[in-house]
Amino acid sequence: MASMFLLVGFGQSWSLSLSILNMCIISAVMSMGINIQWGYAGIFNVGIMGFTALGGLAAVLVSYSPVGEAWRVGGIGMIISLFLLIITIVAVFFLNRVFRNSSYKYWIIGLTIIIGLILINLFFRPAVQAIENVNPAVTGFLGGLGLPIIFSWIVGGLFAAGVAFVIGKITLGLRSDYLAIATLGISEIIITVLKHEDWLSRGVKNVIGLKRPVPYEIDLQKTDWFISLISYLNSSKLGKVSDSLESEKLLNQLVIEGSSIFVKLNYMILFTIVLLFILYLANKAQFSPWGRMMRAIRDNETSANAMGKNIVKRHLQVFVIGSAVVGIAGAMLITQSGLFTPASFLPLRYTFLIWVMVIVGGSGNNVGAILGGFVIWFVWIEAAPVSQYLIEILTAALHDENKFKLHLIDSVPYFRYLIMGSVLLLIMRYRPKGILPEKVRHS
Amino acid sequence: MVDLVNALIVLLNYIFIPALSYGSQLALGALGVSFIYAILRFANFSHGDLMSFGAMMTILFTWVLQSYGISLGFLPTAILALPLAIFATILFCLVTDKFVFRHYRTKKSTPVVLAMISIGVMFVIQAIVRIIIGPDDRQFFDGQKFIMKAKQFKEITGLSEGLAIKSTQVITIFVTIILVSLLFWFLQRTRTGKSMRAFSDNEDLALLSGINPDKVVFITWLIVGALATVAGTLYGLDKSFKPFTYLGLVLPIFASAIVGGIGNPIGAVVGGYVIAFSEIMVTYAYKKFFIYLLPQSLEPSGLVQLLSTDYKFAVSFSILVIVLLIRPSGIFKGRTL
Numbered sequence A: 001m002a003s004m005f006l007l008v009g010f011g012q013s014w015s016l017s018l019s020i021l022n023m024c025i026i027s028a029v030m031s032m033g034i035n036i037q038w039g040y041a042g043i044f045n046v047g048i049m050g051f052t053a054l055g056g057l058a059a060v061l062v063s064y065s066p067v068g069e070a071w072r073v074g075g076i077g078m079i080i081s082l083f084l085l086i087i088t089i090v091a092v093f094f095l096n097r098v099f100r101n102s103s104y105k106y107w108i109i110g111l112t113i114i115i116g117l118i119l120i121n122l123f124f125r126p127a128v129q130a131i132e133n134v135n136p137a138v139t140g141f142l143g144g145l146g147l148p149i150i151f152s153w154i155v156g157g158l159f160a161a162g163v164a165f166v167i168g169k170i171t172l173g174l175r176s177d178y179l180a181i182a183t184l185g186i187s188e189i190i191i192t193v194l195k196h197e198d199w200l201s202r203g204v205k206n207v208i209g210l211k212r213p214v215p216y217e218i219d220l221q222k223t224d225w226f227i228s229l230i231s232y233l234n235s236s237k238l239g240k241v242s243d244s245l246e247s248e249k250l251l252n253q254l255v256i257e258g259s260s261i262f263v264k265l266n267y268m269i270l271f272t273i274v275l276l277f278i279l280y281l282a283n284k285a286q287f288s289p290w291g292r293m294m295r296a297i298r299d300n301e302t303s304a305n306a307m308g309k310n311i312v313k314r315h316l317q318v319f320v321i322g323s324a325v326v327g328i329a330g331a332m333l334i335t336q337s338g339l340f341t342p343a344s345f346l347p348l349r350y351t352f353l354i355w356v357m358v359i360v361g362g363s364g365n366n367v368g369a370i371l372g373g374f375v376i377w378f379v380w381i382e383a384a385p386v387s388q389y390l391i392e393i394l395t396a397a398l399h400d401e402n403k404f405k406l407h408l409i410d411s412v413p414y415f416r417y418l419i420m421g422s423v424l425l426l427i428m429r430y431r432p433k434g435i436l437p438e439k440v441r442h443s
Numbered sequence B: 001m002v003d004l005v006n007a008l009i010v011l012l013n014y015i016f017i018p019a020l021s022y023g024s025q026l027a028l029g030a031l032g033v034s035f036i037y038a039i040l041r042f043a044n045f046s047h048g049d050l051m052s053f054g055a056m057m058t059i060l061f062t063w064v065l066q067s068y069g070i071s072l073g074f075l076p077t078a079i080l081a082l083p084l085a086i087f088a089t090i091l092f093c094l095v096t097d098k099f100v101f102r103h104y105r106t107k108k109s110t111p112v113v114l115a116m117i118s119i120g121v122m123f124v125i126q127a128i129v130r131i132i133i134g135p136d137d138r139q140f141f142d143g144q145k146f147i148m149k150a151k152q153f154k155e156i157t158g159l160s161e162g163l164a165i166k167s168t169q170v171i172t173i174f175v176t177i178i179l180v181s182l183l184f185w186f187l188q189r190t191r192t193g194k195s196m197r198a199f200s201d202n203e204d205l206a207l208l209s210g211i212n213p214d215k216v217v218f219i220t221w222l223i224v225g226a227l228a229t230v231a232g233t234l235y236g237l238d239k240s241f242k243p244f245t246y247l248g249l250v251l252p253i254f255a256s257a258i259v260g261g262i263g264n265p266i267g268a269v270v271g272g273y274v275i276a277f278s279e280i281m282v283t284y285a286y287k288k289f290f291i292y293l294l295p296q297s298l299e300p301s302g303l304v305q306l307l308s309t310d311y312k313f314a315v316s317f318s319i320l321v322i323v324l325l326i327r328p329s330g331i332f333k334g335r336t337l
Helices: A002-011 A014-041 A048-063 A068-098 A105-132 A151-171 A176-196 A217-222 A224-233 A235-240 A244-286 A289-299 A301-306 A311-337 A347-361 A366-394 A403-410 A412-430 B002-039 B047-067 B078-107 B111-133 B150-157 B167-189 B191-201 B203-208 B213-238 B243-260 B265-283 B287-293 B309-326
Strands: B146-148
Touching: A002 A014, A014 A048, A014 A244, A014 A289, A014 A311, A014 A347, A014 A366, A048 A151, A048 A176, A048 A311, A048 A347, A068 A105, A151 A176, A151 A311, A151 B309, A176 A347, A176 B111, A176 B243, A176 B309, A217 A224, A217 A244, A224 A235, A224 A244, A235 A244, A244 A289, A244 A311, A244 A366, A289 A301, A289 A311, A301 A311, A347 A366, A347 A412, A347 B111, A366 A403, A366 A412, A403 A412, A412 B078, A412 B111, B002 B047, B002 B167, B002 B191, B002 B213, B002 B243, B002 B265, B002 B287, B047 B078, B047 B111, B047 B213, B047 B243, B078 B111, B078 B213, B111 B243, B146 B150, B146 B167, B167 B191, B167 B213, B167 B265, B191 B203, B191 B213, B203 B213, B213 B243, B243 B265, B243 B309, B265 B309
Parallel strands: none
Antiparallel strands: none
């Protein structure tokens, strides 16, 4: 794997190689989260996209500086509607208890929800109007807390865990495929909310320029120690150029290249720390009594139940933990790119690709999940240029204007899907345990 | 009195007829999902894309027919292309079954593994569709667009509100009625249909009584391929064909199947209409309706819309959640044909 990155580094560029590597690390964290759900407990979650987006939302809400004007015009309305929402939810829970055996239960609860929604709308709609009218070209939303973006990695995990708890509560007692459909639905809804609730996330207007946990390239290019570091590293190259003006120019170019590599290296270090930390915890959990219990539940629910294990509760636990890890990865993703574009969360890219990673790497094995994340992300990125190259070779005999050839070249991006689907099917068929199969320690 | 009629026409025009045709498309899709669930016992996530494959086949055959100058007059040429497309889709289904699903059936894999496999199949179908026909929007409707135009209706009845009926809507409803009744006749009256019901009810007993499982699976794919093609084509005719949208149809289709009781064909049909009607009723802006009904002083200032149309997914999802909470097996008890 390392040699692949070196190959890209020498062949294409170091900056590209490092950005692929960073995305690989993020993908590896996501696939570890899914591995916790699928590999440990056999839970089928098809809503990875939604949990990723929640992590991204956390990055925005934590790091963006608050928009004072928006808070002034709409803040009170928002707080009142939030308060009313909480009251409605509490009331529903309370009524559910009180009218446990009443045949009118659902009517009463339904009525409460409708009244609650009408009341909330009275405050919510005007507040939204007011907030979205505050300088819509730049802000038009409430903004965040203005804290360092690193905190969002934790908050993103918490957001995802909270949503996972609610979903799990509803569906985990039921058949296993209902959970899959419910997660598919909730992730679609999360994305729709992020796309259309402008007061919260600016919607399709996107949030750009999130603060970074690492230095900016522009600042680096002006700091003295960085310039001297670059000139020290490249002293032999610089020494060959005798003309001082030429050497200045070369140094300038090297500094610009170096700064982008330096920033990416910083990200890489941060991401690697998170990756190793989660890997440590995940492995620790897997080989603990808890992990053995999860495996027992996965392999034989009935007998685990007979041994007195509460299967629904354990499933809920593992579902929440796995989703939290995905949320952390989502926050990391947005931290790295510095922009939040709700429309870019596509199910193929953020849900099904992660599944391919887990299956290929080896479900039940954390190192396998990481390997899968690296390999599959790499293949995903490099599949397009490689298939273009192959198509050009295969159709070399055809005329340049040939319609068939042009059509094939137009559809190059879709060969990725074909490759991914075939990889998934082939691995499931011929190596169902993945590249690195699950290791079971017997003591 | 006239106002009341006008208000009703508004509802008919903007809610009832669109929901009826959308519901029919969902019902056909949900039937396909239900059949797979009842016989092969897994949630087939690739069904939405199977529909897009079928629709693509229809479009290709329509183009071929059009290039020979064949058309059906006021009806769309796609109807003529439909049998050919159904045949091609069934062939495709049987090939995927032979090379992909059969292995796991003989291994008796768990439903979750099969659902995962269906995701792999989904990837491949998406790639095939996009490589063959491209990701763009395609209109393949030809023939007469409206059976009744809003203006004509106004002239005939003298009402101020128009009622437009698109021919695709009528075709959709008509085809659905024929197809669903054929299907029920097949399941209730024929020997093969009965053997399928027996198989879905209790596999072991069915095998003991000499039912050939391969034949049952073969017939299932025939039905599923046909249903998917028809549903995909009707949806494409009614809106427009865009490969991306079919992935989004998976959620409402599954919601319909589960709401009705997954594995139950009557449930799938009813579920389809329940989901379609609630989606459209909740996201419709009732302003016009109330303007006719209420006196001028009480006229609503806003759109009187419960949810914006962007949240269509939320509606089908909420209904799904409510049904799962209150009656997990669906309106009609699920599991068997």
